[in-house]
Amino acid sequence: MKLAVIEGDGVGKEVIPAALEVLDAFELDVEKVPLELGYDRWERTGTAITDDDIDILKECDCVIFGAVTTPPDPNYKSVLLTIRKELDMYANVRPIRPLPSVKGIHDRTDFNYIIVRENTEGLYSGIEEIGEDVSTTKRVITRKGSKRIADYASKLAGSRTNKLTIVHKSNVMKSDKLFLDVCRQSATDAGVTHSDELVDSFAYNLIRNPWNYDVIVTTNLFGDILSDMSGALVGGLGLLPSANIGEKYAFFEPVHGSAPDIAGRNIANPLATVLSLKMLLEWHGDIAEAAILEEAIDSSLNLGICTPDLGGKSSTSEVGEFLANHIKTR
Amino acid sequence: MKLAVIEGDGVGKEVIPAALEVLDAFELDVEKVPLELGYDRWERTGTAITDDDIDILKECDCVIFGAVTTPPDPNYKSVLLTIRKELDMYANVRPIRPLPSVKGIHDRTDFNYIIVRENTEGLYSGIEEIGEDVSTTKRVITRKGSKRIADYASKLAGSRTNKLTIVHKSNVMKSDKLFLDVCRQSATDAGVTHSDELVDSFAYNLIRNPWNYDVIVTTNLFGDILSDMSGALVGGLGLLPSANIGEKYAFFEPVHGSAPDIAGRNIANPLATVLSLKMLLEWHGDIAEAAILEEAIDSSLNLGICTPDLGGKSSTSEVGEFLANHIKTR
Ligand SMILES: CC(C)[C@H](C(=O)O)[C@@H](O)C(=O)O
Ligand SMILES: CC(C)[C@H](C(=O)O)[C@@H](O)C(=O)O
Numbered sequence: 001m002k003l004a005v006i007e008g009d010g011v012g013k014e015v016i017p018a019a020l021e022v023l024d025a026f027e028l029d030v031e032k033v034p035l036e037l038g039y040d041r042w043e044r045t046g047t048a049i050t051d052d053d054i055d056i057l058k059e060c061d062c063v064i065f066g067a068v069t070t071p072p073d074p075n076y077k078s079v080l081l082t083i084r085k086e087l088d089m090y091a092n093v094r095p096i097r098p099l100p101s102v103k104g105i106h107d108r109t110d111f112n113y114i115i116v117r118e119n120t121e122g123l124y125s126g127i128e129e130i131g132e133d134v135s136t137t138k139r140v141i142t143r144k145g146s147k148r149i150a151d152y153a154s155k156l157a158g159s160r161t162n163k164l165t166i167v168h169k170s171n172v173m174k175s176d177k178l179f180l181d182v183c184r185q186s187a188t189d190a191g192v193t194h195s196d197e198l199v200d201s202f203a204y205n206l207i208r209n210p211w212n213y214d215v216i217v218t219t220n221l222f223g224d225i226l227s228d229m230s231g232a233l234v235g236g237l238g239l240l241p242s243a244n245i246g247e248k249y250a251f252f253e254p255v256h257g258s259a260p261d262i263a264g265r266n267i268a269n270p271l272a273t274v275l276s277l278k279m280l281l282e283w284h285g286d287i288a289e290a291a292i293l294e295e296a297i298d299s300s301l302n303l304g305i306c307t308p309d310l311g312g313k314s315s316t317s318e319v320g321e322f323l324a325n326h327i328k329t330r
Numbered sequence: 331m332k333l334a335v336i337e338g339d340g341v342g343k344e345v346i347p348a349a350l351e352v353l354d355a356f357e358l359d360v361e362k363v364p365l366e367l368g369y370d371r372w373e374r375t376g377t378a379i380t381d382d383d384i385d386i387l388k389e390c391d392c393v394i395f396g397a398v399t400t401p402p403d404p405n406y407k408s409v410l411l412t413i414r415k416e417l418d419m420y421a422n423v424r425p426i427r428p429l430p431s432v433k434g435i436h437d438r439t440d441f442n443y444i445i446v447r448e449n450t451e452g453l454y455s456g457i458e459e460i461g462e463d464v465s466t467t468k469r470v471i472t473r474k475g476s477k478r479i480a481d482y483a484s485k486l487a488g489s490r491t492n493k494l495t496i497v498h499k500s501n502v503m504k505s506d507k508l509f510l511d512v513c514r515q516s517a518t519d520a521g522v523t524h525s526d527e528l529v530d531s532f533a534y535n536l537i538r539n540p541w542n543y544d545v546i547v548t549t550n551l552f553g554d555i556l557s558d559m560s561g562a563l564v565g566g567l568g569l570l571p572s573a574n575i576g577e578k579y580a581f582f583e584p585v586h587g588s589a590p591d592i593a594g595r596n597i598a599n600p601l602a603t604v605l606s607l608k609m610l611l612e613w614h615g616d617i618a619e620a621a622i623l624e625e626a627i628d629s630s631l632n633l634g635i636c637t638p639d640l641g642g643k644s645s646t647s648e649v650g651e652f653l654a655n656h657i658k659t660r
Binding site (some may be wrong): 072133134137140144170171174177199205224227231257304 | 404408459462463470496504506538557558562587
């Protein structure tokens with residue numbers, strides 16, 4: 001496997017080394033291709049990402065990514081959005097599952113759902129008209145874009161409990177009717193039980209009864225909001241992993257950002273990144289390794305080997321070391 | 331006061347009579363103008379709302395509204411959206427506050443925030459292109475629309491703890507930069523302390539730490555999602571009131587819908603509507619009455635006089651009666 005490694009900015013420079021230590025413990029055949037992208041580089045060189053970087057990324061099989069800082073400068077090109085777009089990674093997959101000994105807002109921990117977010121269109125179209133008195137953004141829903149994300153979600157549902165929830169706002173946006181219709185058809189074709197909910201009441205239902213859901217498919221910005229919101233159910237945004245998946249390519253990243261407020265202190269929680277690594281292993285077919293990694297994470301949490309945000313006393317690198325040792329001595 | 335009364339469909343036909351019984355207990359000088367609008371009427375007559383209805387509404391000072399059922403029929407004109415638009419009610423105001431003896435997802439109950447949602451533009455522009463393969467919706471942000479909602483929110487913040495949070499997604503939609511800039515300027519001009527958050531991480535923060543917020547201002551659809559989501563914090567969507575406010579006109583409605591599943595059984599919780607009535611009294615300047623109503627609600631909850639959704643045994647009309655009696659015998 002040829003793996004591009006992007007630390008990025010802030011805590012990205014701490015959580016990625018920890019995750020790599022864990023990866024190294026498996027002694028898999030991985031060629032690492034480090035790339036410096038993001039705000040720090042922009043400050044130094046004037047570019048955050050270039051076409052050459054994209055070419056290098058395209059030669060790799062997948063990416064592990066830390067976090068980048070995005071300044072409010074209108075000239076700054078978002079690294080994340082550029083990569084998602086250039087590599088056409090249409091599925092943003094975010095599993096939400098409580099971890100042992102970590103408290104979210106509920107006492108019940110019997111939930112385990114996955115948000116499958118369309119990752120290339122919707123309100124992220126970039127089609128905008130910016131004026132002094134009126135500014136607009138075009139929300140674009142295509143049949144093709146809806147079909148591939150719907151098929152991805154239906155297939156995923158088929159491999160789990162065969163239950164799909166389609167989230168939309170077609171009572172207000174007729175454009176969402178296209179998304180809804182395509183998703184329904186895809187689920188029906190795949191023999192998947194499906195229902196649909198309006199995004200507003202869905203947000204309420206998801207917080208109240210997360211155990212009612214399994215695979216959730218939705219448009220780009222709704223997925224963005226619902227996945228961050230889900231962080232509250234599992235005890236922290238710092239615990240959510242994600243995968244951006246394309247036809248052949250994939251990109252794994254924690255949902256959290258570069259967290260400049262705690263950067264440089266070796267206290268950032270590496271688990272979202274390590275869980276993203278677990279998704280990478282699964283994607284690559286290293287199922288046994290993924291299972292061992294999960295076991296290592298569970299064991300660290302049960303022993304209280306965790307960073308301060310979870311009430312622990314360990315540093316970022318100590319958590320990485322513990323996991324690596326657990327894997328090696330197994 | 332000339333008050334239009336719209337029961338609408340489903341539980342609307344139960345919660346409005348309960349709320350009117352409460353209103354009557356105050357013996358205020360109110361002329362009621364009943365209007366039948368919505369799905370039931372559409373089935374009978376083929377129209378849910380007409381220009382004549384709008385004319386009648388315009389002659390009233392304000393409206394109390396139950397709920398309407400919206401069928402997925404593309405020919406059906408949304409009653410709610412039509413009224414909001416025709417009467418240019420630009421501010422959708424949704425206070426979120428725990429009620430006594432009602433449990434939400436937190437043990438702490440020391441929060442009390444208000445979502446001020448822009449109610450006329452954004453993704454509700456109705457500017458859509460519907461095609462076989464591509465459908466789009468134009469998200470419209472105007473300086474004028476942003477300014478009046480920002481001024482409303484800043485003024486409200488000034489009457490409370492002087493703290494405003496602006497919620498947007500300007501890191502992805504440059505069009506939100508206009509909204510953000512206008513809100514900042516308005517708050518600065520009003521001498522209100524303000525900060526801003528991206529809608530995704532804000533959804534997370536709001537669920538985790540609702541006590542950190544006071545007045546929140548945001549665009550139309552974000553406000554829609556965030557206010558429903560907030561229902562989880564106060565023990566149920568069935569408890570959230572709202573006001574749609576224009577230059578001279580106002581419209582009060584529970585956030586919940588027509589709930590066909592429980593309609594006709596006299597078990598719907600009337601409190602969201604009664605709390606909307608409380609907002610109506612405040613808007614109209616009947617401050618003493620609003621305070622008495624709040625006291626009556628608190629007392630009903632402390633005595634366990636409530637509908638089954640809150641664990642009680644009372645019917646919709648019994649709750650209305652209790653509140654009315656409490657007011658009369660005070
Ligand atoms: C950083 C931002 C552009 C990004 C998004 O909105 O997609 C982030 O919030 C995410 O969810 O990955
Ligand atoms: C019924 C629907 C059109 C409406 C909206 O989206 O505004 C509702 O969800 C609300 O929040 O009042």
